[in-house]
Amino acid sequence: MLAPEFFDRPAATVAAELIGCVLTVDGVGGVIVETEAYDGADPASHSVNGMTPRNAAMFGPPGHAYVYRSYGIHWCLNFVCEPEGSGAAVLIRALEPTGGIAAMAGRRGTDDPRKLCAGPGRLCQALAVNRSHDGMRLDAPPFEITPALSQPLVAAGIRIGITRGVETHWRFGWSGSRFLSRPFQKLSATKK
Numbered sequence: 675m676l677a678p679e680f681f682d683r684p685a686a687t688v689a690a691e692l693i694g695c696v697l698t699v700d701g702v703g704g705v706i707v708e709t710e711a712y713d714g715a716d717p718a719s720h721s722v723n724g725m726t727p728r729n730a731a732m733f734g735p736p737g738h739a740y741v742y743r744s745y746g747i748h749w750c751l752n753f754v755c756e757p758e759g760s761g762a763a764v765l766i767r768a769l770e771p772t773g774g775i776a777a778m779a780g781r782r783g784t785d786d787p788r789k790l791c792a793g794p795g796r797l798c799q800a801l802a803v804n805r806s807h808d809g810m811r812l813d814a815p816p817f818e819i820t821p822a823l824s825q826p827l828v829a830a831g832i833r834i835g836i837t838r839g840v841e842t843h844w845r846f847g848w849s850g851s852r853f854l855s856r857p858f859q860k861l862s863a864t865k866k
Contacts, residue, residue, distance in 0.1 A: 676813065678736055681736035681753055682757060683736075684711075684713070685762040685764055689710065689844065692766075693709065694822030694848065695819055695822050696772070696822075697819050699818075700802070700816040702801055703771075703801055704771040707768050708845070709765060709845070710834070710845045712763055714762055718833065719761065720732060721760075721763075731808050731809045732761045732763050733758070733761050736756060736757070736758065738754045738809055739753065739809065739812060739817070740754050741804065741805055748798065749803055750794040750798060751765075751803050752765050766797060767794050767855050768792045768793060768797060768854055769790075770791070770851060770853040771791055771853075778790045778801070781799055781802060792853055826848045826849070827850070830846055831858040832845060
């Protein structure tokens with residue numbers, strides 16, 4: 675189980691090192707294959723203009739969940755990072771499903787394993803994550819996050835779906851994974 679101290683570091687470091695870790699919610703989940711980092715000084719971050727009721731969890735202690743609704747449609751799961759008050763978090767963009775696949779397929783309405791958790795909205799639907807998880811500790815049920823069992827080759831590139839801070843290469847993914855939400859355009863890969 676990853677301890678809260680793992681998250682008490684810069685968001686980009688945490689985002690890269692989460693690749694290969696295993697995330698489950700109530701026993702359903704898989705291997706993290708894609709993340710994005712955001713910090714309090716990032717123009718693309720929800721926290722750049724300060725704390726609001728919507729983003730309050732981002733300013734809480736590291737090692738907690740920040741869950742928000744994107745475009746009023748999809749829930750998105752983030753892990754709060756850096757010291758409390760920093761407004762930094764890592765968006766979990768995609769998993770390779772490994773546990774509770776039948777439950778995920780039922781929630782998503784598809785048996786295609788590639789379409790279960792490829793993208794933050796699909797991931798939250800598959801894992802049944804919603805606003806009720808906002809602010810919860812990541813080292814306690816229903817969450818379980820365990821360290822990577824192998825050392826993946828991690829690719830870095832530009833983040834997806836933002837209009838500000840687009841030049842920042844804070845999207846990380848398991849290079850070559852077929853479970854990424856989108857392939858990386860410009861690969862910059864390093865061993866984790």
